[in-house]
Amino acid sequence: MIKVFRYLLFFCGLVCFGLGSALAVKVKFLGLHPWDVLNVALFQHFGLTIGTWSVICGLFLVSISLIVNRKYINIGTFLNALMIGPIMDFFLWTDILPNPTHSWVDYLILLSGIIITGIGGGMYVAAGIGAGPRDGFMLFISDKTKLTVSQARITVESLVLIVGYFLGGPVFLASFVYTFIQSPVFHRSLKLFNRVVDRVAEKKLTKGIIYSEKF
Numbered sequence: 001m002i003k004v005f006r007y008l009l010f011f012c013g014l015v016c017f018g019l020g021s022a023l024a025v026k027v028k029f030l031g032l033h034p035w036d037v038l039n040v041a042l043f044q045h046f047g048l049t050i051g052t053w054s055v056i057c058g059l060f061l062v063s064i065s066l067i068v069n070r071k072y073i074n075i076g077t078f079l080n081a082l083m084i085g086p087i088m089d090f091f092l093w094t095d096i097l098p099n100p101t102h103s104w105v106d107y108l109i110l111l112s113g114i115i116i117t118g119i120g121g122g123m124y125v126a127a128g129i130g131a132g133p134r135d136g137f138m139l140f141i142s143d144k145t146k147l148t149v150s151q152a153r154i155t156v157e158s159l160v161l162i163v164g165y166f167l168g169g170p171v172f173l174a175s176f177v178y179t180f181i182q183s184p185v186f187h188r189s190l191k192l193f194n195r196v197v198d199r200v201a202e203k204k205l206t207k208g209i210i211y212s213e214k215f
Contacts, residue, residue: 002197002200002201005197005200006127006128006129006197007127007129009123009124009126009127009193009196009197010076010079010123010124010127010129011083012120012123013120013121013122013123013124013125013126013127014079014080014083014084014087014120014124015087015120016116016117016119016120016123017084017087017116017117017120017121017124018051018083018084018085018086018087018088018090018091018120019087019088019091019113019116019120020112020113020114020115020116020117020118020119020120021033021036021054021084021088021113021117022087022088022089022091022092022097022113023091023097023098023109023110023112023113023116024036024110024113024114024117024174025040025050025088025092026092026097026098026099026100026109026113027100027106027107027109027110027113028040028170029100029170029172030106030107030110030170030172030173030174031170031171031172031173031174031175031176031178032169032170032171032174032175032178033117033157033175033178033179033182034157034158034160034161034164034175034178035054035057035134035157035160036050036054037160037161037164037165037169037170037171037175038053038057038160038161038163038164038167038169039051039053039054039057040164040169040170041163041164041167041168041169042056042057042167044167044168044169045167045168049085049089049092050085050088050089050092051084051085051086051087051088051089051090051092052085052089053085054084054085054088055081055082055084055085055086058080058081058082058084058085058132058133058134059081059082059133061081061133061134061136061137062077062078062081062133062136064137064140065077065133065136065137065140068140068144071139071140071143072131072135072136072137072139072140073130073136074129074130075129075130076124076127076129076130076131076132077130077131077132077133077136079129079130080124080130080131080132080133081132081133084132110174111181114174114178114181114182114185115181115182115185117182118181118182118183118184118185118186118189119185119186119189120189121182121186121189121190122185122186122187122188122189122190122191122192122193123189123193125190126189126190126192126193126194126196126197127193127197128197137156138152138153138156139152141155141156153179157179161175
């Protein structure tokens with residue numbers, strides 16, 4: 001039961017993350033998260049889809065981690081790398097998301113995307129199925145360089161942002177404030193869903209104890 005719940009939470013988190021990313025892409029001229037800047041830039045240069053490039057970049061990072069240190073790689077890492085991109089493409093392809101208005105409404109669309117992405121990230125991490133390929137890569141860099149995880153994230157994402165910028169990706173104000181909004185949402189979401197997972201696990205344990213006492 002608890003395992004099924006964890007996987008449901010994990011996949012709900014991936015859907016939220018993909019939806020939030022797709023919302024942000026709809027108003028990409030306001031700026032995107034560094035990894036999405038790179039994905040959009042690669043899409044503009046080489047075609048395919050934004051989600052496909054998300055998968056390619058994710059698998060590339062997984063490959064590096066597999067070669068150097070498999071510590072942070074498990075089934076959830078592969079599922080994350082393979083699914084978020086197609087989920088994002090699905091929401092963009094169905095055209096059910098609001099279109100840019102080039103007014104203050106676009107900032108609300110972007111804010112919604114950032115918040116939903118942060119909530120989704122907290123959900124899939126709390127599920128305990130595995131870190132995403134980018135998260136695992138940050139942890140690997142932190143281990144190898146003795147930087148804190150935050151310093152490793154800032155360093156790597158800054159480099160990704162620079163590469164995305166020179167490839168013509170949508171770098172603007174939101175690209176620099178994205179993390180400052182998303183991170184607090186992620187941490188609150190993670191704490192909330194960690195408590196939810198703990199309660200489900202405790203409930204399952206309690207039922208098991210009662211059942212064993214009866215028999």
